[in-house]
Amino acid sequence: MESIKDKVAIIGMGCTKFGENWDMSLTDMVVDAAYEAFEDAGIEPKDVQAAWLGTYMSGLSGQTLAKPLKLAYIPITRVENMCATGSDAIRNAAYAVAAGVCDIALALGVEKLKDNGYSGLPDTELMQGLNFSENTYRSRTFTAPGHFAMMATAYFNKYGLSPEEGKRALAMIEVKNHHNGSLHPKAHFQQEVTLETILNAPIIAWPLGLFDCCGVSDGAAAAIITRKDLAKDFRPDPVYIKALQIAVGPQEGYMSTEYDWTYVEETFRAGQVAYQEAGIKNPRQEISIAEVHDCFSITEMVIYEDLQFSSRGRAKDDIEAGFFNLDGALPVNTDGGLKCFGHPIGASGLRMMYEVYKQLQGKGGPRQIKNPTLGLTHNLGGTPGSATISVLIVGN
Numbered sequence: 215m216e217s218i219k220d221k222v223a224i225i226g227m228g229c230t231k232f233g234e235n236w237d238m239s240l241t242d243m244v245v246d247a248a249y250e251a252f253e254d255a256g257i258e259p260k261d262v263q264a265a266w267l268g269t270y271m272s273g274l275s276g277q278t279l280a281k282p283l284k285l286a287y288i289p290i291t292r293v294e295n296m297c298a299t300g301s302d303a304i305r306n307a308a309y310a311v312a313a314g315v316c317d318i319a320l321a322l323g324v325e326k327l328k329d330n331g332y333s334g335l336p337d338t339e340l341m342q343g344l345n346f347s348e349n350t351y352r353s354r355t356f357t358a359p360g361h362f363a364m365m366a367t368a369y370f371n372k373y374g375l376s377p378e379e380g381k382r383a384l385a386m387i388e389v390k391n392h393h394n395g396s397l398h399p400k401a402h403f404q405q406e407v408t409l410e411t412i413l414n415a416p417i418i419a420w421p422l423g424l425f426d427c428c429g430v431s432d433g434a435a436a437a438i439i440t441r442k443d444l445a446k447d448f449r450p451d452p453v454y455i456k457a458l459q460i461a462v463g464p465q466e467g468y469m470s471t472e473y474d475w476t477y478v479e480e481t482f483r484a485g486q487v488a489y490q491e492a493g494i495k496n497p498r499q500e501i502s503i504a505e506v507h508d509c510f511s512i513t514e515m516v517i518y519e520d521l522q523f524s525s526r527g528r529a530k531d532d533i534e535a536g537f538f539n540l541d542g543a544l545p546v547n548t549d550g551g552l553k554c555f556g557h558p559i560g561a562s563g564l565r566m567m568y569e570v571y572k573q574l575q576g577k578g579g580p581r582q583i584k585n586p587t588l589g590l591t592h593n594l595g596g597t598p599g600s601a602t603i604s605v606l607i608v609g610n
Contacts, residue, residue: 226255268303296595300563395550431556467599
C-alpha cells in the first residue's frame with residue numbers, strides 16, 4: 215500500500231472563534247474561516263480547484279461553500295463521518311491533491327448547533343426515523359456521559375484506582391486543558407479552573423462531573439492543501455502531511471463479553487497504521503504535540519494509552535508527572551481541546567489541525583511549545599464499544 219507521506223502540504227489555515235456565536239450565521243463562519251485560510255496561503259477563492267465540506271448536520275451540500283465563497287463551477291463534496299468529519303474532509307482533499315486531480319484544494323468544517331436550542335449533540339437517529347430495534351445497544355435512556363462514565367468506572371476497577379484517585383487524575387487533565395484554553399483567544403471557555411472546583415462540581419454521570427464533560431459550540435475551521443513541490447511557492451513554512459488514517463469499528467465492543475470498556479480498539483488500530491505510514495517507531499518519544507478528542511476527561515486519559523503515549527494502566531503516573539502539560543515532554547491539547555473549544559462536530563478535526571499547524575510554525579503565542587517536529591490529531595466518533603476514529607500526523 216502506497217503512503218501519502220510528504221506528498222502534500224498544508225499551506226494555509228483559518229479558524230473562527232468557537233462558542234455561542236449568536237451574532238454569526240453559518241455563512242458568516244464559513245467566510246471567516248475560509249478567508250483567514252486564503253490570506254494565510256496567499257491565494258484567492260478563484261485559485262481553489264476543488265473543495266470538501268465537512269459538516270454533521272449544518273450544510274446540505276457543497277453549495278454551502280459555493281455560494282458564500284463564490285467558488286464557481288468547481289467540484290465540491292460534502293462529507294460526514296461522525297466526530298471525524300472535519301478530519302475526513304482534510305483526508306479527502308489531501309488524497310485528491312496527491313492523486314493529481316487538483317493542485318489546490320480547500321477543506322472546511324463547520325457546525326451551527328447553538329441556535330437549535332438542543333442542550334447536547336443532536337440525536338440524528340431519532341431525526342432520521344431509524345429503527346432502534348436494529349441498534350440494541352441503544353435506548354431512549356442512552357447518554358454519552360453515561361457511556362463514558364462506564365469507561366471510567368471500568369478503568370478505575372481494572373487498574374486498582376480508588377474513586378478518589380481516579381477522579382483526581384481526571385481532574386488534573388481538566389486543570390491542564392483549562393489552563394491551555396485560557397491562553398487561546400478563539401476558545402469558547404477561556405478561564406483557569408482549580409482542582410478543588412472540578413472535584414466539587416455537580417455530577418453528570420458518576421464519576422464524571424460538570425468539568426469532565428465538553429460543551430457544545432458553534433465554529434468553523436479551514437485548510438488549504440497543495441502538492442509538496444508547490445508548497446514553498448506559497449509560504450516558507452508549510453506543514454507536510456505524514457499520515458491520514460481512519461478506523462471504523464463493527465460494534466464488536468457491544469457484541470463481545472470480552473470487551474472490558476478500558477480502551478477503544480479503533481483508536482489503537484488507527485494509531486498503529488498511522489505510525490506505520492509516517493515511519494514512527496516510538497510515538498511517546500517522536501510525537502511533539504497532540505490534539506486529541508477529549509469529549510470527556512476519561513476519554514483523554516484512555517487515548518494516552520491507546521495511542522501508546524503511556525503504558526497500559528500508567529496514564530495516571532504521566533498525568534501527575536506533568537508529561538502532557540505545555541512544558542511537558544508531550545504536550546496534549548495545547549489549545550484547551552474540546553473542553554475549552556466545545557464540539558461543533560464538523561469543525562473539531564480541522565480546529566485541532568489549526569493548532570498543530572500553528573505550533574509547528576512557531577506561532578502558538580503563549581502556548582508555544584519547544585521545537586515541535588511532528589504533530590498528531592485524533593477524533594473519536596461514537597462510544598467506547600463502537601467508534602469511528604481518525605488519526606492524522608503532520609510535520610515540518
